[in-house]
Amino acid sequence: MGGPRHRFWDRMTLTGFLLGGWALATSPPTRRLRPGWREVVVGFLTAGLLYGLFRLGDGLASRLLARGNEEIAAIYALGRLRPRWELALRIGGVIGPSEELFWRGQVQSALMERLGRVPGTVLTILAYALVHLPSRNRTLVLAAAAAGTFWGVLYAVGVPLGALVVSHVAWDLWIFLVAPTREVEP
Numbered sequence: 311m312g313g314p315r316h317r318f319w320d321r322m323t324l325t326g327f328l329l330g331g332w333a334l335a336t337s338p339p340t341r342r343l344r345p346g347w348r349e350v351v352v353g354f355l356t357a358g359l360l361y362g363l364f365r366l367g368d369g370l371a372s373r374l375l376a377r378g379n380e381e382i383a384a385i386y387a388l389g390r391l392r393p394r395w396e397l398a399l400r401i402g403g404v405i406g407p408s409e410e411l412f413w414r415g416q417v418q419s420a421l422m423e424r425l426g427r428v429p430g431t432v433l434t435i436l437a438y439a440l441v442h443l444p445s446r447n448r449t450l451v452l453a454a455a456a457a458g459t460f461w462g463v464l465y466a467v468g469v470p471l472g473a474l475v476v477s478h479v480a481w482d483l484w485i486f487l488v489a490p491t492r493e494v495e496p
């Protein structure tokens with residue numbers, strides 16, 4: 311969310327192309343990605359579970375964080391910067407898949423191989439949360455830590471990368487475009 315607000319989706323899409331492309335070019339787990347029907351089912355089920363957790367967390371963030379309501383509203387306001395169909399294409403076609411390819415398929419995979427399953431997962435979760443610090447939105451950083459923990463732990467226990475790509479895309483589209491955790495002003 312740092313940088314000019316009106317360029318947010320352009321920055322996210324470019325970053326997705328770069329990081330997702332790099333992961334595809336350099337990481338064996340990403341090149342082996344061939345999601346089948348089981349990964350699609352697991353992806354949708356885990357996306358639904360994460361969405362439920364975020365519904366609960368939205369209320370907590372609003373009460374526990376001084377600027378929680380304002381910060382959540384700022385995140386959802388980004389959805390009004392572009393037409394919904396365009397956001398669906400950007401999120402579903404580039405941003406969501408690229409985040410999983412990079413963070414789980416590239417970063418977490420390499421760190422788990424080098425440092426072990428638990429340390430590699432913990433470091434990936436921390437990095438995923440910390441890259442959101444430039445947004446200066448504490449609620450977003452905590453949300454990234456929660457989602458990163460969810461997907462990171464699933465990957466660490468053996469959930470296939472393809473299922474996590476489906477999960478991330480389904481969750482992003484659902485929480486941002488279909489059923490936000492709160493009313494979004496038109």
